[in-house]
Amino acid sequence: MAASAQERIQNPIAIFAGLDKITGRIVQFDVAVNETVQFGALQVTPKTCLTNPPTETPETVAFVEVDEITLQKETKRIFSGWMFASSPGLNAVEHPINDVWLIECKGGATPAPPDIPPVGQ
Template sequence: MRLIRTVPLLAAALLLGAASQAIAQSRGVIEQSPLPPPGTIPAPRQAVPAAPPAPRPTTPGVVQRAPLGAPQVSPGGGPPQPSAAPPMAPAPGSDAGGDVMVVQPPAQKIPNAFAVYAGLDKITGRITSFDVAMGETAQFGALQVTPRACYTRPVTETQNTTSFTEVNEVTLKGQAKRIFTGWMFASSPGLHAVEHPIYDVWLIGCRASAPVTARSAGQQ
């Protein structure tokens, strides 16, 4: 009877010893791992790199092509060859691909033999128009007007009539004093105007030939 009672006690003692040993081992493992100092952030765990994808099975007789831009592997096992870049579109205005380059032609100037002016007498308010040949001088009041060039534009272009003109003032002593030299514009008379207290002159247009007067028309 004593032997039967002793066996459960021995089993209980063995189980208790095994449990105590397991608890001691776990405490030792916990105590061996150092704890981070207070106020610090533990380093993140490094991610395990993923395994490369397995190559796709190839079908006999079918050539596998690399994506566009990736190096192509030569069949003989040589170094990889770069793939051909996609064709680029030709730049605007170039003649690549058979297109013809269009160049805007420069503005054409038509020289004329006569310049047409308008003169204003500020005292009487009378306006007079007169034609002057290139290089010649016309007298308007106390002003002498000499055109050097007169240009017009073709009918297909925007009209811009210009004239390079020289204007002198005749003083009371009979001397000619230059008061204007430059370009006159028929579309903008006030852009380059003659500054004079009594007379004013501006460009109206140009003529390729001499104007037809009433006398010459009657003779014809």
């Protein structure tokens, strides 16, 4: 049985992996919720990072916004949506030079507010 929105744990930190396709290097980086971290030409901002409680099937999801900084120094939104740690290919950010995907959330002990809808609704 999946955890309801009220049972999910809200975490203050999202952990991402980023691939630099030029060098082949994969970097892991932490981002606080509502903070922005730049990875290559991408700016990654998690808006929420939720996990199921330990008594439920493990699942980690985050609502993330990703902007690209163009060569003209303009900001362009290239992704806004849910990322699932269990299915990194489902909603990973694919970019010609950098890819970004969610690994996990950490630091949470507070249940998520009930106004956050269940994933998939």
